[in-house]
Amino acid sequence: MKNYLIDTTIDGHVHTKLCHHARGEMEEYVLAAINTGLRKLIFLEHLEVGINYFESTWLTEEDFNYYHEEGKRLQEKYQDRIEIGLGIEVGYNPKFLKETQRRLALHTWDRIGISYHFLETDSAHLNMVSSKQVNIDAMDQFGVHEIVTRYYKNLQNAVEKLPGQVLCHIDAVLRHHPNVVMTQEHNALIDELLDSVARNNMSLEVNTSGYRIKDEPSPSLDILRKAIKKNIPLVAGSDAHRPEDVGRHFDRLPGLMEKIG
Ligand SMILES: [Zn+2]
Numbered sequence: 001m002k003n004y005l006i007d008t009t010i011d012g013h014v015h016t017k018l019c020h021h022a023r024g025e026m027e028e029y030v031l032a033a034i035n036t037g038l039r040k041l042i043f044l045e046h047l048e049v050g051i052n053y054f055e056s057t058w059l060t061e062e063d064f065n066y067y068h069e070e071g072k073r074l075q076e077k078y079q080d081r082i083e084i085g086l087g088i089e090v091g092y093n094p095k096f097l098k099e100t101q102r103r104l105a106l107h108t109w110d111r112i113g114i115s116y117h118f119l120e121t122d123s124a125h126l127n128m129v130s131s132k133q134v135n136i137d138a139m140d141q142f143g144v145h146e147i148v149t150r151y152y153k154n155l156q157n158a159v160e161k162l163p164g165q166v167l168c169h170i171d172a173v174l175r176h177h178p179n180v181v182m183t184q185e186h187n188a189l190i191d192e193l194l195d196s197v198a199r200n201n202m203s204l205e206v207n208t209s210g211y212r213i214k215d216e217p218s219p220s221l222d223i224l225r226k227a228i229k230k231n232i233p234l235v236a237g238s239d240a241h242r243p244e245d246v247g248r249h250f251d252r253l254p255g256l257m258e259k260i261g
């Protein structure tokens with residue numbers, strides 16, 4: 001049963017200081033990956049387009065030019081020790097789909113991961129996956145139930161409209177909000193989203209950064225079981241924002257797969 005397997009020799013999701021909320025040079029992440037014995041490391045830096053938010057948590061066009069230059073240098077320098085992929089975590093913004101596609105077309109990507117962090121409100125965008133109080137307050141004001149609904153609907157649009165290979169953060173919405181209740185309606189939306197993922201031949205990310213917050217990866221076992229039933233391949237990502245988090249908790253994944261099976 002191929003879908004019960006997950007390759008823990010590849011960390012398919014790490015950031016760098018280029019996104020302003022992570023630390024460490026690209027080379028430090030490569031060295032950390034080599035030290036933990038990974039066979040492959042894929043950078044998956046943030047792209048957001050047309051977001052009106054009080055800080056930038058993503059890369060500019062110039063940043064991505066540097067990212068590719070430096071990435072290629074590192075690929076050559078470490079070619080005997082590790083494989084390095086240059087990917088992108090593209091955030092969905094329905095109003096800027098064309099511009100997002102233009103930005104994606106500027107480079108070749110070893111992996112395109114899809115996520116959805118920013119929801120448009122009347123005044124600005126709010127970050128649905130943030131732990132900052134200003135976002136938690138904005139979410140309360142907007143309505144938690146409605147945000148979760150929009151999260152899943154738009155994530156499905158993103159899967160249908162963007163050329164992604166991996167869906168990241170399927171259950172990240174409101175992960176820091178204390179009062180999230182998933183309803184029947186939400187669970188049905190997750191089912192539909194997973195159907196889109198399967199139809200578009202995408203993989204689902206098992207994000208081990210979840211182990212930092214609770215004793216589970218992200219997404220929950222429930223969602224992982226649903227994904228496996230739909231024959232969606234699972235890929236591992238640490239979502240490291242610090243070099244020391246590369247490949248973190250990957251040792252727990254084989255046991256997890258057994259539990260799911
Ligand atoms: Zn990030």
Ligand SMILES: [Zn+2]
Nearest residue numbers: 013015089239
């Ligand atoms: Zn990420």
